[in-house]
Amino acid sequence: MFRIAKGDFQKPVVFSRVALTNFCIENSLIEQEYDLPPELSFSDRTLESQGRTNWLKKRDSNWLLLRSIITPDLIEQYLFGNGISQQILDEVSTGGWANKSAYYRALNRYIALGMTKNALLPIRLKNSGTHSPKYKTVQEITVKRGRKSKFSLDQTRGICEADKTKILAIANKFKAANKKFSIQAAFKLFDATYQRTEMQRDLGDGGIQKITLPFARSECLSYHQFYYHFRKLIDAETLAKIQHGHLKYAKDIAARTGSARDGIVGATHRYEVDATVLDLYVAYPYKAGLTVGRPVLYLVVDVYSSMIVGMYLGFSGPDWSGVAQALANACIDKVEFARRYGLDISESDWPAHHIPREITIDNGREYKDCVISSALKSLLGISAVNLAAAYRGDCKGTVERTFGVLNDSLVHHLQGSIFKQQDRTESHPSNDANYTYQQVVGILINEIIFQNKSANRLKKLGFKAAIDGCDICPEAIYLHSLQHNMAGGRPTKVDEQAKVYWAFLPEEEATVTDHGINFGGLEYISDHSLIASMFTTAIKKRFKIPVKRLKDYVNCLWYQAKSGEFIRLDLKRINNDSRYLNLPWEIVEHRLFEETCIEHGAKEKERYHRAERDSKIGALIDKSAVESNFAPTSLSKRRSMQPGIKQRKVAQQQQNRNAEGAMLTRMLTQPANTQQEPSAEDDLYDIDGELF
Known part of the structure; x- marks a missing residue:
């Protein structure tokens, strides 16, 4: 048994054994x-x-002095x-330690x-300073510990437990305010809150002047103490x-010990979906040299294999509508x-047309009502929709990393792309947009x-896949897992x-007329008997x-339909052609607005041409009236048809026939290069000459 006295x-x-038992009973000792x-x-x-180099030196020095007396026999x-x-x-006599103790x-x-050997380490040194006196209040402080200041200033006082409580209170204020933080700013707030006093001076006229003064330096803590x-x-x-801030810490700084595959059985178990604004300008298809801006790319990624299973390229959002479009795309051929x-x-080029068990999306308010619907469960059997924390892209790390890969490997190398901070002296990438929407999607x-088919996903290769010699690309892991882990999945x-x-898609309304179904400014038709009956009903x-x-x-x-049948409505086209064919809705909606402006301009143009026409016709009538001395008759009150119309x-x-015959005779008899002066009779029927 060992005893410790004063740390030694x-x-x-x-x-x-008997003596030890009695000793423990007599001293009420317990086993511990x-x-x-x-x-x-x-x-x-x-x-x-750990910075214990001096410890090692002390240990080795003690070992050299002690090793001659720590043989098994001597112990x-x-x-x-x-x-x-x-x-x-x-x-001792040979120059070791000075005394036997x-x-x-x-x-x-x-x-x-x-x-x-490590038993000789000076382990107690790590407790240096831990047994210093702790003062509860400022009044209890008897001496300030630590080195003196090298400046000729009054010394600050020592710190007490009350000061530490105040320091924590200052830290909590910054934490609650969620504003920019520095220890220097925290000390300034501490100094302004706890190391000042306010004095009031009576001005004699009933007014009071307030004066804020700092405590004397000897009554304060310095910045270095606070730090x-x-x-x-x-x-x-x-x-x-x-x-x-808590959000940025959790997103970008906190350690990552888990994996996106935690709890995932296999491919199609969980899809992640997210969006980013693509670093590329898209050309406007209706007029060369213009751009429709940068589109938003939505991707759906299978968490187990990291295979991209769906996409959607739009010009709105990121929002729930684009997410729904991408999820629908992920489940179709x-x-x-x-x-x-x-x-x-x-x-086989893109074998992704399976319905997932779970979906992970952003925690947006719009998603809950529009994407998470009973239709997902009743129609497709999707069991869960996981909502990632707001602004926490790291919770969807699989799809987030995919955006970076696409940008670096492809998008930044296309004409009209943005991949660095734009220099004002250079042409803006929007002026170089060269790819239409269809080309970009392709x-x-x-x-x-x-x-x-080519990305390296060795870390996602499972034990069974490794035994079977499965390739390490996402597609191979996806297909192998479908077969062995998911019993083929749920193909659409x-x-x-x-x-x-x-x-998946949000519900909208269309208007049925007697000649088609109007939606978004376009007209749709179908040869289905139910739709044909709708057209008949819409006549009234x-x-x-x-x-x-x-x-x-x-x-x-x-x-x-009410029976549950799904009916496809096709865009109404003349001769199988339409200026909107195969385009996305965002571009078509812009074109429809543009056409409204074009029609408005055409109406204004028609007003000017109508005024010009009326002016020329009026001039012609006036000229004919003067030449023929024709005066308009007064309005007749006769109710029957005017007599003699047929004869006239x-x-x-x-x-007219005689005039046309004379003109034809002149054209056939005169030489081709001979020009005759027009006769008075010709002038009578030369309406073009009168008009223009």
Whole structure:
């Protein structure tokens, strides 16, 4: 048994079992575990990394002085024999420690702490300063600890527990205010709050003047005192939260120990969806040299394999509407989708047309009402929609990283892209927009296929996939997991695409007329018998029906009948042609507004041309009246048809025929290069000459 007196280990006492039992009973001792200092098990490298180099020097010095008396024989003689007093005296005489007590203290320590070399470490030095007096209030402070100031200034006072409470209160103010923080600013607030006094002076006329004065320096804490104790009281994590805010800390600074795949069974178990403004300007298709701005790219990524399973490129948001479009795209076959943009791909090029079990989206208010609907469960069987914390893109890390890959590998290399801070002396990228919407989507589809088939995802390779020799690209991991982990998943059949659209897309209203279905300024038709009956009903009165649309494709709408059947409504086209065909809704809506402006300008143009026409006709009538001495008759009150109209009509026809025959004779008989002066009779019928 070891005894400790004033921090030093005493010589171990040897007890028999009975004697030890009696000793414990007499002194009311209880059994308790004793943990040795952890530094005893640290390696020299670990101690050096902790700045304990001096400890190692002291330990090695003590070891050299003590190692001659810590042999097994001498230790046994020390504990159970006649002692080793003579051996210790010999060590003192040869220039070791100055007295025997130093050897005994080191020997007892060596035995008590496990008889290892690290038992000689000066471990108690780490407690230096921990037993200094702690004053509760300023009045209890008797002496200020620490070094003196090198400046000829009054010394500040010592710190007390009340001061530490005030420092914590200042830190909490910054934490609650969520404003820019620095320790210098915190000290200024501390000084203004706790190290000033306010005096009032009577001005004699009933007024009172308030004067704020700082305490004397001897009654205050200095900035260096405040800084030292602030860093001791506030741990690094709390300080980082105060400096950057809780949201930024959680998003960009806090350690990441988890994984996006936690709790994921396999491919299609969970899809993540997010959006970013693409670093590229898109050309306006209706007029060369113009741009429609930078589009928003929505991506849907399978968390298990990081395969991109869906996309949508729009010009609004990021918002819930684009998210719904991307999710619908993730669940449908990509062959028809790619064909819209002039690409001929096979199902094996982009084999992603499966319905997920779960979806992770941003925690926006609009998502809860518009995306998270009963239709997802009743129509598609999606079990959960996970809402990531607001402004926490890191909670959707799989899809967030994909945006960076697409920008770096493709978008920043296209004409009209933004990839650096724009120099004012250079042409703005919007002036270089060269790719239309259809071209950009086609480029993105090809890039997505490339990324799915070539990206290195070795870290996502499972044990079963490794055994089977699965490739490490996202597509291979996705397909392998579908087969072995998800029993093939839930692929969307061709006749189920309308169901997918209806489950994801927001509901809107269209107006049924007797000649078509009007929606968003365009007209749609269908040869379905139910729609034909609607057209008949709308002859008497127009009415509205619920429809859903793909925002990247104006060619069709979807309507669900009461029977549950989904009916496709197609854009009305003449000769299979339309100036809006295959375009996204955002561009079409802009064009429709532009056409409204064009029509307004055409009306103004028509007013000017009508005025010009009326002026010329009036001049012609006036000229003819003067030449023929024709005066307009007064208005007749006769109710029956004027007599002699037929006879006068026949005479006029004969006169016209004679004039036309004479003109034809002159044209056939005169030489081609001969020009005759017009006759008076010709002038009579030269209306073009009169008008122009």
